Amino acid sequence: MIHLLHNVSSFISSGGHGEEESVSDIVMHHLTDHPIVATDGSGFFTRFIHELNTTIFSQKFFGVFDMRITRWVVMMWIAALLCLVIFLPIARKIKKAKMGSSSKWVNLWEVLVSFVHDEIVEPNFDHHYVKKAMPWFSTVFFFILFCNLMGLIPGMSTATGNLAVTGGLAIFTLLGMIAVGMVKQGPLWIFTGVVPSGIPIVIFPLMWVIEVLGLLIKPFALTVRLFANMTAGHIVIIIFIYLVMMFKSYFVGIGSVAGALLINLLELLVAFIQAYIFAALSAMFIGSSMHAH
Amino acid sequence: MDVLKEGLLKVDPGLLLWTIITFAVLFLILWKAAWKPIVDALDARAEKVRSDIENAEMMRIEAEKQLAQHKEMMDKASAEVASIIAEGKADAERVRSGIIEKAGAEAKELSEKVKKEIELAKDKALSEITAEVVNLSTEIAAKIIAKNLNPDDQKKLVEEAISKIGTVQ
Numbered sequence: 001m002i003h004l005l006h007n008v009s010s011f012i013s014s015g016g017h018g019e020e021e022s023v024s025d026i027v028m029h030h031l032t033d034h035p036i037v038a039t040d041g042s043g044f045f046t047r048f049i050h051e052l053n054t055t056i057f058s059q060k061f062f063g064v065f066d067m068r069i070t071r072w073v074v075m076m077w078i079a080a081l082l083c084l085v086i087f088l089p090i091a092r093k094i095k096k097a098k099m100g101s102s103s104k105w106v107n108l109w110e111v112l113v114s115f116v117h118d119e120i121v122e123p124n125f126d127h128h129y130v131k132k133a134m135p136w137f138s139t140v141f142f143f144i145l146f147c148n149l150m151g152l153i154p155g156m157s158t159a160t161g162n163l164a165v166t167g168g169l170a171i172f173t174l175l176g177m178i179a180v181g182m183v184k185q186g187p188l189w190i191f192t193g194v195v196p197s198g199i200p201i202v203i204f205p206l207m208w209v210i211e212v213l214g215l216l217i218k219p220f221a222l223t224v225r226l227f228a229n230m231t232a233g234h235i236v237i238i239i240f241i242y243l244v245m246m247f248k249s250y251f252v253g254i255g256s257v258a259g260a261l262l263i264n265l266l267e268l269l270v271a272f273i274q275a276y277i278f279a280a281l282s283a284m285f286i287g288s289s290m291h292a293h
Numbered sequence: 294m295d296v297l298k299e300g301l302l303k304v305d306p307g308l309l310l311w312t313i314i315t316f317a318v319l320f321l322i323l324w325k326a327a328w329k330p331i332v333d334a335l336d337a338r339a340e341k342v343r344s345d346i347e348n349a350e351m352m353r354i355e356a357e358k359q360l361a362q363h364k365e366m367m368d369k370a371s372a373e374v375a376s377i378i379a380e381g382k383a384d385a386e387r388v389r390s391g392i393i394e395k396a397g398a399e400a401k402e403l404s405e406k407v408k409k410e411i412e413l414a415k416d417k418a419l420s421e422i423t424a425e426v427v428n429l430s431t432e433i434a435a436k437i438i439a440k441n442l443n444p445d446d447q448k449k450l451v452e453e454a455i456s457k458i459g460t461v462q
Contacts, residue, residue, distance in 0.1 A: 031301055033308060066307035073311045080319040087327040095330040099338070113331055131336065135328035139320045159312075164304045168312030231301065 027238050031231060033162060035068040049074070075159040079146035087142070116141050120280045124287030133283070136176070140169065141279040148230060148271030152264055160274075161230035163223060170219035173282040177215060181289035189289075218285050222278055229274045233267040426458045 038050035049069045057067040090109050093101055101107060116138050117130070125133050144160055151158025159165050181189040194211040195204060240260035244253045433454060437447050 028301065032303070033305060060307075061310075064306045065310045066305060067310065068307065069311075070305075070308060072308055073315070076312060076315045080315055083319060083323060084327075087323060087331070091327040091330045094334045110331075110335070114335065117332070117335070131332055134332045135324040136320065138328050139316070139323050143316060143319060162308065163302060164306070164308035165312045167304060168309045169316060171309075171313065172316065 026242060027235055030157070030238050031161060031234060033070045033072045033164075035070045036074065071157055072159045072162055072165060075150060075157050076147065076165065078156075079143060079150055079159065082146045082150075083139070083142050112142070113138060116279065120276070120283050124280075124283040125290070129290070133286075137279050137283050140172075140282060141275050144169065144226070144278050145272065145275035148275055149268070151230065151234060152267055152271065158230045158234060160226055161234055163227050166223045166226040169226075169278070170223040173222060173285060174216070174219040176282070176286040177218070177289045180286050184290050218281075222281055226274055226278050229270055233263060233270055236263050237267070422458070426454065430454050 035053055036046060036049045037053075038047045053068040057069065060066050086109060090106055093103065093106050094110065097106070101110075117134060120141065121130050121133050121137050147160040147165075148158060150156045151161060160169075178190065181194070190212075191208070194215065195207045199207055237260050240256045240263065243256040246252075430451070433450055434447075437450060
């Protein structure tokens, strides 16, 4: 892990050296994905991933899927690993302490799980289904939260600042809406259930088209919202830091670092809010397809 | 725009697939190993807290009922005590007046008896005096007879004796 982080940070710093690089190049370099490439000083993990990339994943799967492991994939894996490392022991401790643990660490995560339970799942699902829906939305919330927060650590990146990643997550929401609708309201839900009942038969086709479009637009909006929010903050931070390289002045340095710090603090808040919004809207969309309108 | 399309806004199908795979695996592991026990434990605790609060509420109502009962009992008891005291007072009053009345009656009886006794004693004394007078008269008569008194003297003596008796009486 240390090797990996070291590699990642050297990877980032290499982007800022050339003075002839434009601001757009630098920003793009930090915000876009690249397959992991090992260099001479790389650690074991980087070399291992490089090896995988050049052997198993060198060919595109089905001619479409370029499965080479990239920075963003590694970041997602770190976020997923964080989830596992944090929540597996927490689950054991909570299970053991029936009356509530006295550990601050356990209580911190318990509060967040309760937050997901009370603010995201409970308002959108019937009492009976809250328990069934909890695992899904907890995973969505914490995975996105960790992805978002990781981007604020220097040397790491925000996986959720990429349309493919947010799109992948939103596809789950779309599938969830369709699957829940079909299971709860019958397989013909997609033809009849999406349209509000009691409308004249004449405008039924029009309404159906609009509703189905809405069905697709909802996850698309989720995708763009998370991506844009995570990307915007990072662009501002990088540009603040870039000002130092541009002006080569201590005074600008003080100002721009203070500005970057300020935006970083704001991003902490945004990271949490966007994770909440993504999970809450997913819950609202999936919850609303439980019942006919 | 080309930069954006190739960089920032590019949707790489490989990365999309990796996202889906990563997320699905993470979800399955966390579902079975973390969320289920956590949610179960939290629900159980919430249920316990709810039932504890319910119990406490029930106990509060019970306690209030008992308090009211006790208050009622206390009120009853104090009323009883008051009535007992009043009864005792009335009894004592009755007994007192009874004793006084009895004492008065006794005293009256006693004085009556004493009066009677005095009367009796007086009667007795009178009869004794009368007997004495008779004896005395007889003696006097005998003396007179012995001295040969004249009738005037005799009469005088008798009258004297009788008047004497009259003053004694």
